[in-house]
Amino acid sequence: MDSKSRVWVTSSTTNVLTPTAIALGNFDGIHLGHQQVLQPILSPKSPPYPTVVTFTPHPQEFFTGETRQLLTPLSEKIQHLERLGIAQLVRLPFDRELAALSPQAFVADILIKQLQVKQISVGADFRFGHKRAGTAEDLQEIAANFGVSVHITSLVQDKRGKGGEGKRGVTVSPVRISSSLIRQCLAEGNVRQAKQMLGYAYSLRGKVIKGQQLGRTIGFPTANLEIPSDKLLPCFGVYCVLVKLETEEKLQGVMNIGCRPTVEGQKPTIEVHLFNWSGDLYQQHLTVELEDFLRPEQKFSSLDQLKQQITLDCQLAKEILN
Numbered sequence: 001m002d003s004k005s006r007v008w009v010t011s012s013t014t015n016v017l018t019p020t021a022i023a024l025g026n027f028d029g030i031h032l033g034h035q036q037v038l039q040p041i042l043s044p045k046s047p048p049y050p051t052v053v054t055f056t057p058h059p060q061e062f063f064t065g066e067t068r069q070l071l072t073p074l075s076e077k078i079q080h081l082e083r084l085g086i087a088q089l090v091r092l093p094f095d096r097e098l099a100a101l102s103p104q105a106f107v108a109d110i111l112i113k114q115l116q117v118k119q120i121s122v123g124a125d126f127r128f129g130h131k132r133a134g135t136a137e138d139l140q141e142i143a144a145n146f147g148v149s150v151h152i153t154s155l156v157q158d159k160r161g162k163g164g165e166g167k168r169g170v171t172v173s174p175v176r177i178s179s180s181l182i183r184q185c186l187a188e189g190n191v192r193q194a195k196q197m198l199g200y201a202y203s204l205r206g207k208v209i210k211g212q213q214l215g216r217t218i219g220f221p222t223a224n225l226e227i228p229s230d231k232l233l234p235c236f237g238v239y240c241v242l243v244k245l246e247t248e249e250k251l252q253g254v255m256n257i258g259c260r261p262t263v264e265g266q267k268p269t270i271e272v273h274l275f276n277w278s279g280d281l282y283q284q285h286l287t288v289e290l291e292d293f294l295r296p297e298q299k300f301s302s303l304d305q306l307k308q309q310i311t312l313d314c315q316l317a318k319e320i321l322n
Helices: 032-041 059-064 074-084 103-114 136-144 178-189 191-198 305-319
Strands: 009-012 018-024 048-055 088-093 116-125 149-153 204-210 223-226 237-245 250-258 268-274 285-296
Touching: 018 032, 032 074, 032 116, 032 149, 032 191, 048 136, 059 191, 074 088, 103 116, 103 136, 116 136, 136 149, 178 191, 191 204, 191 285, 223 285, 250 285, 250 305, 268 285, 285 305
Parallel strands: 009 088, 018 048, 018 116, 048 088, 116 149
Antiparallel strands: 204 223, 204 285, 223 268, 237 250, 237 285, 250 268
């Protein structure tokens, strides 16, 4: 159980609150498509514990051995689920035994026997069972044998298409909202499109730690942010942001993600400069919402040139945010 959350979190099926109405899937990002999958289990007529069931580690991570960076690490995922009204998060340990289960055995042994499922919701592209042999329709058919209904949600599309709102008079082909497409948008710095598909601004959450304090020397003090190691970073560069303090106060600012080539930085850092703010933020936890991408990271020939560019960045950010 997360100490600050009302969502019951468990990796053991013996501790599950039952009976359950469940949504099955990975749900990284809790984007607009995921939110549609969750709606059927949040109905007043559903069983009392609307539950999200995921796998840990992610099956892809299990089979490849490669660590996945996440749109929503666990603590963030819990916060989003709580906001939506989910009561429980079950993180099924994914191992060779679970991977070997046939679709029929997965439904009978895991869903019916252990989770005591009464209602299920999945996306149209859901796959399960050994070698992902089972489809959403297979799940519907197998579960019906146990008197359990399965709601299949059609894939949600972003009608504004890849790249944003589109230009007037130009036909834009809708794109399917997916975690992988959101990842691609963030890798390109397209945080506006990511926000459209998520239904909220992509954010970085972390604790303010001691930095080298170089920003102070050029008149732009920054808060150095330490975020979870499994959080997906967007592409390096400068962003205009809204920053929520622990007091819930929201401030405007700019953020730089990268290795700071002008001062020969070695490791990536996340530095936030707040407009019209003076105070000590050390050890505070900030939530930084990415509103727009201003420019890629670049190397300047002098600190004076860097200072001039940051001044321009701040002016542009204020125009966008206001």
